[in-house]
Amino acid sequence: MIGLALRSLKFHKGGFVASFIALFFGAALVIACGGLLETGVRELAAPQRLRAAPIVLTGDQGYPGSNKVFRERVRLDASAVSKAEAVAGVQAAVPDISIPAVVVPAGGRGGATATGHGWDSARLGPYRLVEGSAPSVAGQVALDSRLAARAGAKTGDRVTLGLHGTMSAYRVTGLVSGPGAAGTLFLANTDVARLAPQHDKVDSIGILTRPGADESRVRAALADAFAGAPVSVLTGDERGRAEFPDVVIHGKNLVSMSAVFGGLAAMVTVFVVASTLGLSLQQRQRQMALLRAIGSTPGQVRRMVLAETFTVAVFATALACVPGPHLGHWLLSRFADADVVPGVLIYRSGWIPMVAGAGTALLTALGAAWIAARAAARTRPTEALAEASLERRRLNWIRVVVAVLCLAGGTTLSLVTMNVDGATAGSTATPAAMLWAADFGLLGPTLTRLMTALLRWPLRAVTGFSGQLALLNAKARAARLAGAVMPVMLATGMATALIYLQTTQNQGAQQAFEDNLRATLVLTDASGGVPTSLVDDIGKEPGVAAASAYVPSSGFLEPSKAALAAYNGKGRKPKGSPVQITGVSPAGIERTTAIRVASGSLADLGTDTVALPESAAGGHRIGERIPMRMGDGTEVDPRLVATVGDQRGYGAALMPASVVAAHTTDGLVPQILVTAASGTDAKQLSARLTGSAAPLPGLRAVDRSALVTASAEQNDTQTWVAYLLVAMVVGYSVIALVNSLVMATGERRREFTLQRLVGATRGQVMRMMTVEALLTALAGLGLGMLVAVATLVPLSRAVLARALPAGPPSILVVVVVATLVLTVGTTLLTARVALRTRPSAAIGSRE
Known part of the structure; x- marks a missing residue:
């Protein structure tokens, strides 16, 4: 049966190409989200100012016993410096303190943002003087040469520095060159101690080891010395966490965000692949029946189907491992451009995301193939050919049980969404949308028959004989119609639910901000x-x-x-x-x-x-x-x-x-x-x-309207990331929609030929297919809108205290128009191609 499976691939290219496309894009999307997840978990950033220190000590940003993090920098007690110096193998423990600063040029207008540090920490770069001398007493500063050029300052000049809420004049004693960003300046150690955000605290400690010391042993000794204390001992690219604490804070955000959308992508992959394979095998029902009639056992039929599917899945998932990591890296770059994650965050995508993405696609394909092959495999040989001409009307008990579980889960999450805080409602609304879509997908044939019954009279009233013929086709082949309706439901339901989810949460946060702000002005400082x-x-x-x-x-x-x-x-x-x-x-x-x-x-x-x-x-x-x-x-x-x-x-x-x-x-x-x-x-x-x-x-004033506008722009920037990920998932759903429609329409070449042979013109066939396409689109839109309503009403009540979600109606209009254009256009284009075949040639074809 394995050899038969491999030889049969070339005779059913349409179905297998559709399955290949669904598996390839699904695996690539899951691998990309997996790479983002691993990047967020690793929290790596190449050290810059601390590059010369092989080991760095800093405060542990993690909340004890959980994966949550503290949003402000966790600092170390100054006493940790002497404690670290006492560890064997440590030559010097150099404290580092960062102070936000602004350099105001002599004209007093504008200013260059910077970060101030003590001169002692310059050797952690290492930084070297290229001109002048180091700051040694209060009121002196050494500027990075790039910062000096930007501020128009040179050695000997007096510049105004904004440090810790004060504006003071400092004399530039020297210019330095070193790694890291251009906005670095060094102050005398006495000034840093006076201006430190927290006295008797340091941001981090750079460890310089003795010549010949084993760095791994020194790290282990430091870990033992600070055991039980909230201290992180960092080496390699981990050292960047001490220099850029936002890597840890936003890394956790990246973990949650990629996990949610990775799970969503995996769910869509499961749905799309199962639907595509099911439709492909359904089209081969007569072939399966013939195999049973000539003596093939149920096990042989199942093994043949599984072998065919496994062959396609292996090639699709292996190929997806090439663009998947690149897609993840591209997404991370877009997040960094929008300032959602630090630009210094290093992208890491190892074997785990690839195994997860490929494994999801493989298991999905094999599971779907096994389920789809059960009906043909369990058919009695004497009834096989008779059953091949008919479609089963009943849902099997497995689908019913899983559908009930999804219904219960979706209902529970919707109730939870309605009763949680508006700021966190989205975390339960997104999985609720996934469960509602899965529930409707499992009940696809039943729901499709229901939607067909509801649409029968309006369509028949306006489409005449072509509509009547299309509705008879839909009634006789409900399973085939369901295979086309479900991708439409998935694409429209997820697109509407996820996009309006973001606009509603955005509006809720913005409305709370505007309602709370009563100030006439807001003062800030340079x-x-x-x-x-x-x-x-x-x-x-x-x-x-x-x-x-x-x-x-x-x-x-x-x-x-x-x-x-x-x-x-x-x-x-x-x-x-x-x-x-x-x-x-x-x-x-x-x-x-x-x-x-x-x-x-x-x-x-x-x-x-x-x-x-x-x-x-x-x-x-x-x-x-x-x-x-x-x-x-x-x-x-x-x-x-x-x-x-x-x-x-x-x-x-x-x-x-x-x-x-x-x-x-x-x-x-x-x-x-x-x-x-x-x-x-x-x-x-x-x-x-x-x-x-x-x-x-240095005080600056912003009026209320400008502040409201700035808040809205910030919210738009943050939700842009979610829109990008939503676009990826919805885009995949659209690909699956087109894929399924092409396959569902293309396999009807024999049916079209028979209609042509009994006297139907090409125009009549095309009018019939137009009505069928409209029926598919309207049924899918109706079910998709039910998914959106079940998701958005609880969310809107939690966020806006009303049932109607926020967002422009144009989003819904675009979804509806795009669905109609894609569904009708794809169906008619595929039907037109199928009708090019001469009736005599089509009757003798194998597909």
């Missing part, structure tokens, strides 16, 4: 932030009704003492839940935002206190201590003084700005919200706060 003390000064300025610091961050609400006490070592240990944290000024926050106090008072918000959103405060009472972890991993235990409305899941825990800023990467207030007093002109107030008499040189 150096990236201002000291918390400036807020009080701004609040005293003429024309200012209220001012509040705004420090966005995130952290974790730790399990309560009662939950930890109830844990007895069995089951899962309670873990913290992520929470957004915002640093504010209690005196001005209620007049600059729309924050609504539900209980307690924000006036009580002090150094050791917190106000929680209502959704996060469940079970806690005013006055109770709330165990938390700040954004840099520091454990705190503030007292609950108020609860606030959470704006459908977009709220945040509120704490004093000085407390939150002390646990952020930059240690500054990035924004000050200002509400103008009644009768005060916003433009005049802006000029007063940012002009020559400004409370702090």
